Amino acid sequence: SHLLPYFPHQIEDITTLLAKPEHLLALRMGKGKTRIVVDAAAHLARSAQIDTLIVVAPAPVRSVWADPDPGMGEVAKWLAPEVRTDVVLEEYHAKTKALRAPTCRLHILVTNPEFIRRKARLDPLIAYAKTRKAMLVLDESWQYQNPQAEQTKAAYRLRMACQRVVLLNG
Helix, strand or coil, rough: CCCCCCHHHHHHHHHHCCCCCCEEECCCCCCCCCHHHHHHHHHHHHCCCCEEEEECCCCCHHHHHCCCCCCCCCCHHHHCCHCCCEEEEEECCEEEEEEEEEEEEEEEEEEEEHHHHHHHHHHHHHHHHHCEEEEEECCCCHCCCCCCCCHHHHHHHHHCCCCEEEEEEE
């Protein structure tokens, strides 16, 4: 999987993500948005620019990010084997007791906008992000276009706690 050759746009977008703390990836489905983000995050973690990747994806897509099986989960599929050993991939959901920084180079937390809309769920995530070098990924970012919507407000508050952000849209 990680040995597949890159398309020119993927190399360009990875380079842009490394250079810019804020970026919008607007690519059609199947053009490698997740691979671009995973590769850029791994590089940023290796160079100690980030230590946390917070992915906010709609509930039906959350498992695509979070599944530890490389056949099902995009993070597991695209993380290079030499990186995978120093990454902790977790979901932030109702069963999460507390957010603690694991001993690893990169902590990947996957959640969904419906879950973090509530202040009691968002505030601990914001507090955690403020203690980390965090990169935020807002997948299907079209969901945050209404400034009055609770999930837009939550995404904005979380973004303010993170040093980097990438918006994904297909």
